Amino acid sequence: MFLHRLRLQHKLILKIRYCSSDASSDTHKVIKETIDSQNDKLMINNEVKRKKKLIFAKGDKKFIDWKRLYLKAGNGGKGSNSFVHSKDHRGGPNGGDGGRGGSVIVVADSSFTQLAHLKSAYHAQCGRNGSGRNMHGRNGDDLFIKVPQGSLILNAGTSNIIADLLKDGDSATIAYGGYGGKGNVHFKSPLNVRPREFTEGSLGDELYIDVELKSIADVGLVGFPNAGKSTLLRAISRATPKVADYPFTTLSPNIGIMTYKDIKVTVADIPGLIEGAHVNKGLGHVFLRHIERCSFLLYVLDISVKDPLQQFEILKNELKMYQLSLTCLNSIIVLNKIDLIDHYQTIVENIKNKTSLPVVGVSAVKLENINILQELVKKTFIK
Ligand SMILES: Nc1nc2c(ncn2[C@@H]2O[C@H](COP(=O)(O)OP(=O)(O)OP(=O)(O)O)[C@@H](O)[C@H]2O)c(=O)[nH]1
Numbered sequence: 237m238f239l240h241r242l243r244l245q246h247k248l249i250l251k252i253r254y255c256s257s258d259a260s261s262d263t264h265k266v267i268k269e270t271i272d273s274q275n276d277k278l279m280i281n282n283e284v285k286r287k288k289k290l291i292f293a294k295g296d297k298k299f300i301d302w303k304r305l306y307l308k309a310g311n312g313g314k315g316s317n318s319f320v321h322s323k324d325h326r327g328g329p330n331g332g333d334g335g336r337g338g339s340v341i342v343v344a345d346s347s348f349t350q351l352a353h354l355k356s357a358y359h360a361q362c363g364r365n366g367s368g369r370n371m372h373g374r375n376g377d378d379l380f381i382k383v384p385q386g387s388l389i390l391n392a393g394t395s396n397i398i399a400d401l402l403k404d405g406d407s408a409t410i411a412y413g414g415y416g417g418k419g420n421v422h423f424k425s426p427l428n429v430r431p432r433e434f435t436e437g438s439l440g441d442e443l444y445i446d447v448e449l450k451s452i453a454d455v456g457l458v459g460f461p462n463a464g465k466s467t468l469l470r471a472i473s474r475a476t477p478k479v480a481d482y483p484f485t486t487l488s489p490n491i492g493i494m495t496y497k498d499i500k501v502t503v504a505d506i507p508g509l510i511e512g513a514h515v516n517k518g519l520g521h522v523f524l525r526h527i528e529r530c531s532f533l534l535y536v537l538d539i540s541v542k543d544p545l546q547q548f549e550i551l552k553n554e555l556k557m558y559q560l561s562l563t564c565l566n567s568i569i570v571l572n573k574i575d576l577i578d579h580y581q582t583i584v585e586n587i588k589n590k591t592s593l594p595v596v597g598v599s600a601v602k603l604e605n606i607n608i609l610q611e612l613v614k615k616t617f618i619k
Pocket residue numbers: 459460461462463464465466467468478479480481482483484485486487506507508509572573574575576598599600601602
């Protein structure tokens with residue numbers, strides 16, 4: 237761009253020189269104005285580009301928790317068909333083997349939190365061919381793909397689970413590299429002292445996989461949008477998810493750690509659910525995969541709405557439509573925003589009488605009863 241600008245200016249300056257002998261001062265003026273206006277345009281363009289870059293950097297990048305990848309492991313190199321050089325052409329075989337193809341290995345790495353960095357196709361290196369003097373071909377390098385902890389690797393064709401990478405450093409070889417072919421030296425026998433046979437390397441595995449990120453957390457926060465899930469996560473952990481008074485503020489899971497003296501409990505705040513999420517209303521229910529690994533759920537309900545218990549039933553039904561086992565998890569009903577109601581105890585008692593689950597009224601903003609909730613979680617969690 238800069239070069240193009242220079243060239244353009246240079247051309248115009250040449251024009252000025254060319255015209256200078258007989259051109260009127262008006263011509264000079266016009267050409268100078270053209271240069272100035274071009275400079276202005278370029279400056280404006282650069283400014284627009286810079287701003288666009290800034291906006292893009294500031295804007296939230298889409299959270300990616302599912303991706304389909306094509307993997308191709310390296311093929312094995314072929315064996316060599318070679319003979320020892322001798323003047324009487326009676327030298328024996330010395331063809332070396334081909335190298336092994338590189339494999340594709342997926343590794344869990346805690347420095348990644350989502351799958352946006354993944355490309356759609358990966359090819360590992362092929363093994364090199366063997367050569368004369370019994371020289372073995374070089375093995376192809378293995379290819380390592382880093383994914384966040386909690387990534388589930390599935391065969392895209394069969395949906396079979398290939399690996400579940402839970403801890404940092406967990407790894408699995410997903411596509412194996414092909415074997416190197418055999419050189420002609422392997423085919424030497426008393427009946428065949430100058431064999432011309434050798435084998436090709438075998439093909440490396442080739443497959444499509446789905447990588448599905450399921451966050452690893454002990455406790456999941458489930459609730460309608462605006463119920464105060466993110467505010468509660470802020471209250472019980474050091475996490476700082478975005479909080480705002482409009483629905484669907486949270487668009488991707490936030491993980492916080494609730495620390496007790498002796499234990500640490502990880503808590504996942506996920507986007508809000510609404511009735512019909514299973515038929516893709518609101519943000520749908522695919523993000524529920526992030527609470528699939530939880531052993532415990534907190535149903536966060538806004539106590540100031542008309543019928544909090546009805547909201548609880550809707551939430552439970554949405555979980556059931558996603559995965560029945562989620563409704564069987566240990567749970568607590570958290571009635572949030574008690575600071576907005578004068579006699580919140582009456583509502584809490586009323587709901588306690590109607591359900592078998594533990595119920596607690598809190599104010600995530602005013603930090604009221606947060607310690608009671610934390611103790612309740614600890615008790616139920618340790619059970
Ligand atoms: N008065 C009062 N307001 C609260 C309380 N907790 C949360 N809020 C307010 O409720 C609004 C929504 O809070 P969030 O924490 O963003 O709600 P959320 O459930 O995470 O919402 P989504 O991310 O959209 O699903 C914010 O304006 C909070 O300040 C509370 O205990 N009392």
